[in-house]
Amino acid sequence: MREEREITEWRIEGFEPGGARDTEVAARDYIDHFWLPAEVPGDVHTTLHRAGVIPHPFYGHNDRRTRWVEERVWWYRGHFSMDEGSVRTGETLELVFEGLDTLATIYLNGRELGRHANMFVPATFDVTRELVAGDNVVAVKFDPVALAVKEKDHGLWAAFNRDRVWVRKAQSHFGWDWGPNIVPCGIWRPVVLRSHRGWRIQSVSPRTPFIGEGWAKWPVEVEILRPGDPEEKEDARVRIVLWDGERKAAEGEAPVIGEKASVDLEVLRPKLWWTRDLGEPHLYRLEVALIVRGEELDRREQGAGLRTLTLLREEDGEPRFTFVLNGRPIFAKGANWIPADQFPGAVTEERIAGLLEAAGQAGMNMIRVWGGGLYEPDIFYEICDRLGILVWQDFMFACALYPDYNKDFMENVRTEVETVVRRLRGHPCLALWCGNNENQWLWEMMVSDGRLREPFYGERIYHRLIPEVLRRLDPDRPYWPSSPYGGADHNSAEEGDRHNWQVWHGHVYPRHFGEPERVDRSVQGVSFKQYLQDTARFVSEFGIQAAANRYTLGKWLPDGGLEWGGREMAYRNKDAHPQTAVLVMAGYTGVPRTFDEYGMNSMLIQAEGLRLAVEHYRRRKFATSGALIWQLNDCWPGISWSIIDYEGLPKAAYYYARRFFHPYLLTLEVKETEWILHAVWDGLDPLSDEVTMELADFHGTRLKMAQWPIRVPAGGRVEIARLAPEEWLGGADVRRVAVALRSRTGRTPERWVYLCDQKDMDLPQASLEVEILEGGQEVRVRVDVHARMIVLEVPGKPAVFEENFFDLAAGESRVVKVTAGVSGGLHRVTARCLNGAPVVAEIAR
Numbered sequence: 001m002r003e004e005r006e007i008t009e010w011r012i013e014g015f016e017p018g019g020a021r022d023t024e025v026a027a028r029d030y031i032d033h034f035w036l037p038a039e040v041p042g043d044v045h046t047t048l049h050r051a052g053v054i055p056h057p058f059y060g061h062n063d064r065r066t067r068w069v070e071e072r073v074w075w076y077r078g079h080f081s082m083d084e085g086s087v088r089t090g091e092t093l094e095l096v097f098e099g100l101d102t103l104a105t106i107y108l109n110g111r112e113l114g115r116h117a118n119m120f121v122p123a124t125f126d127v128t129r130e131l132v133a134g135d136n137v138v139a140v141k142f143d144p145v146a147l148a149v150k151e152k153d154h155g156l157w158a159a160f161n162r163d164r165v166w167v168r169k170a171q172s173h174f175g176w177d178w179g180p181n182i183v184p185c186g187i188w189r190p191v192v193l194r195s196h197r198g199w200r201i202q203s204v205s206p207r208t209p210f211i212g213e214g215w216a217k218w219p220v221e222v223e224i225l226r227p228g229d230p231e232e233k234e235d236a237r238v239r240i241v242l243w244d245g246e247r248k249a250a251e252g253e254a255p256v257i258g259e260k261a262s263v264d265l266e267v268l269r270p271k272l273w274w275t276r277d278l279g280e281p282h283l284y285r286l287e288v289a290l291i292v293r294g295e296e297l298d299r300r301e302q303g304a305g306l307r308t309l310t311l312l313r314e315e316d317g318e319p320r321f322t323f324v325l326n327g328r329p330i331f332a333k334g335a336n337w338i339p340a341d342q343f344p345g346a347v348t349e350e351r352i353a354g355l356l357e358a359a360g361q362a363g364m365n366m367i368r369v370w371g372g373g374l375y376e377p378d379i380f381y382e383i384c385d386r387l388g389i390l391v392w393q394d395f396m397f398a399c400a401l402y403p404d405y406n407k408d409f410m411e412n413v414r415t416e417v418e419t420v421v422r423r424l425r426g427h428p429c430l431a432l433w434c435g436n437n438e439n440q441w442l443w444e445m446m447v448s449d450g451r452l453r454e455p456f457y458g459e460r461i462y463h464r465l466i467p468e469v470l471r472r473l474d475p476d477r478p479y480w481p482s483s484p485y486g487g488a489d490h491n492s493a494e495e496g497d498r499h500n501w502q503v504w505h506g507h508v509y510p511r512h513f514g515e516p517e518r519v520d521r522s523v524q525g526v527s528f529k530q531y532l533q534d535t536a537r538f539v540s541e542f543g544i545q546a547a548a549n550r551y552t553l554g555k556w557l558p559d560g561g562l563e564w565g566g567r568e569m570a571y572r573n574k575d576a577h578p579q580t581a582v583l584v585m586a587g588y589t590g591v592p593r594t595f596d597e598y599g600m601n602s603m604l605i606q607a608e609g610l611r612l613a614v615e616h617y618r619r620r621k622f623a624t625s626g627a628l629i630w631q632l633n634d635c636w637p638g639i640s641w642s643i644i645d646y647e648g649l650p651k652a653a654y655y656y657a658r659r660f661f662h663p664y665l666l667t668l669e670v671k672e673t674e675w676i677l678h679a680v681w682d683g684l685d686p687l688s689d690e691v692t693m694e695l696a697d698f699h700g701t702r703l704k705m706a707q708w709p710i711r712v713p714a715g716g717r718v719e720i721a722r723l724a725p726e727e728w729l730g731g732a733d734v735r736r737v738a739v740a741l742r743s744r745t746g747r748t749p750e751r752w753v754y755l756c757d758q759k760d761m762d763l764p765q766a767s768l769e770v771e772i773l774e775g776g777q778e779v780r781v782r783v784d785v786h787a788r789m790i791v792l793e794v795p796g797k798p799a800v801f802e803e804n805f806f807d808l809a810a811g812e813s814r815v816v817k818v819t820a821g822v823s824g825g826l827h828r829v830t831a832r833c834l835n836g837a838p839v840v841a842e843i844a845r
């Protein structure tokens with residue numbers, strides 16, 4: 001049977017390039033006891049910071065002060081012992097590096113095993129003969145990326161940094177418009193010593209099942225790594241048992257033919273895997289045994305979801321981009337995922353789980369793993385399987401041309417694609433493979449502008465290599481060459497998917513092939529009201545920037561850094577046009593004058609803008625079939641488009657998302673000449689309810705109310721009523737009133753609709769009362785008049801509340817629970833709102 005042992009004792013040291021002889025440093029008897037202890041998984045920067053050698057690169061401008069780290073050669077040395085005779089006859093021992101970042105040379109006991117140049121794939125070496133009894137030493141040398149690519153062709157276009165296109169590592173390490181230019185290196189995933197008997201299971205791939213009435217036929221393919229000639233016939237079989245909890249749901253076996261075996265499992269009364277908004281993401285457990293000449297030589301267990309999934313591209317003669325799960329079309333609600341840290345070795349399973357669980361709690365059913373980051377670890381996809389969140393998976397190419405004319409580069413890419421497909425294809429959450437992020441769209445636009453004259457380098461990857469690999473290894477899954485892609489412009493609304501960057505970046509639509517890019521960076525041009533004109537089939541990127549929470553910025557900025565317009569705040573914003581934030585705020589909230597105003601205003605424009613967009617897209621269901629926010633998370637403590645900041649604190653837009661992504665959405669479309677009340681429902685069964693709409697002023701006086709019984713078809717939407725604004729207002733000033741939408745059954749949260757921009761509202765001054773309740777786990781908030789966007793914070797603590805950034809009507813109160821970031825109960829809480837002064841509640845310790 002296969003056995004694994006993790007190597008955990010490591011040290012690191014740095015040298016000037018050419019400053020040490022490799023054979024000496026790699027030697028088994030080289031003295032390294034004075035080197036710095038290092039954690040693996042990890043990276044060099046984190047190790048140096050923990051040892052006090054460098055300040056944290058995220059604090060202030062320390063990324064510049066620590067640039068020297070990227071210029072040195074770094075060595076890791078790991079020690080482990082082997083007992084005499086620990087290698088049994090017929091066994092092979094492999095040294096497996098699950099993640100090396102990036103340009104590495106590997107030695108064992110002074111012997112060079114090989115080189116590795118891809119962060120995304122493991123490096124595996126047969127070390128059966130190189131191991132010795134007693135102490136063994138693994139040495140890994142990392143060369144500086146900048147030095148390695150110095151002589152490469154730097155004529156290829158790439159956003160942010162041209163070095164990156166030659167290096168198969170996270171492209172965002174070289175800087176992006178939401179992250180710093182910090183290029184880490186190191187052993188970022190575990191290192192294991194693995195033993196086996198030659199035969200082993202390479203991958204297990206459940207294929208798309210056939211689902212009948214009360215039964216399902218589920219093909220499962222197993223790839224085998226075997227010694228010798230695969231054409232030689234051996235008495236080798238694969239036995240598969242499908243478990244549903246403790247119940248055996250199906251079983252079967254088949255011979256290994258060449259390097260594969262295929263078993264058709266027949267499942268009675270199958271339980272389907274659904275996204276979380278439609279049903280239960282039921283997971284079976286596959287138990288796969290490899291039996292050779294009557295002896296079990298390897299075993300694999302993994303979760304498996306029984307489901308069908310297709311991508312509908314046309315319906316009734318109209319273009320569509322609709323995912324169909326188990327025969328049901330779904331509206332994809334979710335966000336884009338970037339690496340959870342600039343230093344990926346520092347990311348824990350708990351951090352990944354926390355972010356994904358937050359996405360699920362916000363009603364998201366899809367995450368797009370963006371193409372400038374990482375193929376996430378197995379635990380990421382396992383959690384998505386469990387939570388019922390689909391994954392749109394980009395391959396790791398973004399905003400650049402790539403050297404597809406270079407044989408070595410292409411062989412590296414082929415290995416990467418094959419490895420990643422084999423690793424991820426067994427997950428029911430995996431919905432779509434996508435070739436790259438924005439490469440084809442940006443190239444065509446720049447060629448049309450005359451900014452580029454190069455061919456589309458990278459085409460052989462996305463239109464030849466990847467499709468060929470997928471035809472062999474994952475033929476059932478949809479593939480999309482690029483994002484965005486399709487139509488008369490690769491960012492067209494007519495078909496395919498779109499990245500809507502008219503809002504914020506000012507791109508002017510429509511545009512067609514051959515036309516120059518047009519940009520309007522005026523208040524009107526970047527306004528989030530432009531979302532209402534979007535008729536895209538699927539919007540896979542759209543977003544609005546907002547500040548991180550006060551705690552996060554305060555932790556990472558030097559004293560005095562929390563200053564609107566100041567140097568430290570400016571350094572946190574990597575957007576090429578940071579003045580855009582002022583333009584968007586000028587159109588909706590007004591231009592801020594202080595840091596506090598900036599924080600609140602930026603939170604509000606992001607939340608209200610994303611709400612406006614998602615409600616518009618969902619009202620168009622299924623003419624539009626998806627809305628994926630840019631972006632869910634952050635990789636460092638900056639100002640960005642994320643809705644959860646680097647410290648894991650939700651922004652206002654996250655709490656709004658819990659309402660606008662709710663499976664049951666009530667939405668009022670406010671037009672100048674009419675108001676239209678809609679209901680959208682994502683469930684598998686019809687919905688019956690009674691909807692109340694109330695107009696009230698900010699002092700709590702009800703001016704008008706109406707009710708409608710509704711019935712929404714399964715997975716459908718209805719228009720409830722068309723209303724005349726003048727009849728509803730009855731002379732009331734839109735600046736002094738708001739509309740409340742409520743469900744009699746309480747199946748969707750109450751929400752307030754405002755009838756003019758925030759800067760035009762005439763909100764009275766609100767007095768907040770805040771009380772920490774007995775036990776210190778809850779806070780009660782009361783208001784005298786309508787309070788807009790109440791924010792709860794715990795000074796100096798990364799507190800997360802179950803509800804925050806909420807509105808309260810005149811005379812209302814709400815009890816809110818603190819869910820994370822505070823141990824031992826609350827002792828001090830601050831509350832503020834847009835139309836009220838901050839207040840503090842304290843209890844004695």
